[in-house]
């Protein structure tokens with residue numbers, strides 16, 4: 001394990017952006033058993049029941065390291081609806097913070113009004129339409145999530161974003177379009193799984209991406225699919241990427257995302273909390289250093305035509321492929337995902353994004369440029 005140079009790490013700012021997302025894994029328990037859950041790696045899922053640090057300790061940590069930052073809090077898990085007690089304590093203790101919730105959606109009906117009233121956004125995990133989602137998550141889950149959405153919509157000002165893990169090559173553009181009409185936003189992330197991106201599956205996903213991009217440019221209002229929005233925004237307004245993530249990975253893992261395990265240990269990426277050398281802080285011991293997931297000379301991004309809008313998409317994928325030199329991960333996950341990202345950018349370019357933006361109504365331009373949703377999800381797929 002790499003020694004942590006606390007003395008030197010305390011001299012440089014731990015976060016390089018003025019806004020910082022505190023992503024609190026309030027529990028590692030979950031009521032579902034999704035087949036590919038990333039927390040299953042390293043046996044993280046279910047390893048800690050609920051937060052063992054106190055809210056006082058968290059407040060001291062924030063005051064010590066983030067006093068001059070705007071913090072916003074994501075309630076994450078496991079399933080955060082299983083630890084409502086902590087959510088209630090947090091909304092009370094951090095009255096100025098914005099809140100986001102990342103949930104599987106099946107227990108949303110149990111979230112009390114005191115929490116719902118403080119949520120700016122809710123990310124709800126799905127895998128595609130009903131058939132694909134129920135296949136990965138269990139029969140009836142998709143319908144349950146949509147029913148819950150209807151039950152709570154009137155009780156909160158939060159936006160709702162479908163967070164789709166895109167595993168299956170069978171997911172169609174129509175299914176994703178249906179999500180875009182049901183939720184306020186759709187964010188998709190290509191599955192980080194060695195079986196997800198066979199050549200046939202990549203070809204099918206490319207066709208769907210082309211279809212979705214065509215729908216984006218044909219829509220009279222903003223077509224709310226975040227990776228397409230983000231690609232267009234980054235191509236047209238690159239300064240926005242500098243503002244929100246210092247021009248680095250837009251999941252903020254390199255800059256301003258702080259994932260707190262229930263035991264208080266801090267990591268830059270919620271998918272890699274099984275790697276002790278990546279630890280960047282501790283709420284209980286009250287220390288924090290710069291993110292341990294940073295661009296590395298062996299990563300190919302500076303030579304990549306997608307760099308201006310992608311900015312090193314997923315640091316976990318890049319780290320495993322080019323720092324850890326995991327050839328299998330590189331070939332089966334990182335490279336196919338990068339190919340899909342380049343394809344997405346090429347499809348956007350085919351539709352004259354500058355001409356489209358020039359002719360778009362101000363409400364569409366404003367939403368494309370400034371949507372709050374960019375702060376709550378990874379932006380790039």
Ligand code: SF4
Nearest residue numbers: 301304310312313338
């Ligand atoms: S597509 Fe891949 S190689 Fe290119 S900038 Fe993005 S992460 Fe880097």
Ligand code: SF4
Nearest residue numbers: 251253269314315316
């Ligand atoms: S996109 Fe960012 S937060 Fe998500 S798995 Fe990759 S590095 Fe981690």
